Amino acid sequence: MEFKPKKSRSLSIRKGKVDEATTFTVAEQQIPTVSQEPVGSLGRWYDSSRKDTRRGAETLELASESLLAINKCGLQGKFKIWCLQFMLIPKLLWPLLVYDICSTTVEAIEAKINKHTRKWLGIPPGLSDVAMYCLKAKLKLPMKSILEEYKCSKARLLTMLEESDDPVVKTVQPSLRIGRKWKVIEAVDEVKECLKMKEVTNCGQKQKGRKKGI
Known part of the structure; x- marks a missing residue:
């Protein structure tokens, strides 16, 4: 497989900041930085800002x-x-x-x-x-x-992400930054608790119906 520098992207970070002066070359061909040419994957674009x-x-x-x-x-x-x-x-x-x-x-x-x-x-x-x-x-x-x-x-x-079959993905705590007004983690936990309570309630109703039949 031949490495193609023009189809690759580079990003250099020093002390938490993007270093535009640092460039990388392979076979005397310079690899473009994400600042010069942002790269896209699955509809998502990555650039030097590193923020959404x-x-x-x-x-x-x-x-x-x-x-x-x-x-x-x-x-x-x-x-x-x-x-x-x-x-x-x-x-x-x-x-x-x-x-x-x-x-x-x-x-x-x-x-x-x-x-x-x-x-x-x-x-x-x-x-x-x-x-x-x-x-x-x-x-x-x-x-x-x-x-x-x-x-x-x-x-x-x-x-x-939480129930992924990949152990690496499953062990890493997912971080979804969607603001302070609505918390996705709290919403998912609340739904899970409601489903558990519903399962317990349905189980109790089945047991009650079985006793009446006896």
Whole structure:
């Protein structure tokens, strides 16, 4: 296998800071740094900043531009909702999953989505977000909340890392930095406790029914 320096990337860190002056060469060919040419993998881009701070702003800008593009098209409101639910939201969920984007940014994205949704469906502005996405109401709208999908994806990611078959991945404590407003670890632990309690309750009901049968 031949090593190709141009397809590789280098990153030099000294005392916690990126050293742009240091370069590496292989076979008299210089390896580009991540500052010069960021590298992408599975939809995630790595650069010299080593942070996902600006990725949240980029995702918010992408959502705003896409909503305006959908709004300008000549489709009816219900078809614009279809474009939103089956094209835009899945497109936004992947960067929200692979990057450490805080839940506050996702709430800002959902606020923009809800504004356009009310406009396209002719819903009064006073209708709350709970009424739009409630699954227990008599009148259910076939729409999903991007904030709830974001929380579910982060919970699945945490569970996948914690229950991985790879011993190295399983022993390393996963760190998902998603802000202070919502804690994914606490949410997953709460769901696990609820499932355990539900299992115990169902077991007790089965035992009670068995005694009645006897």
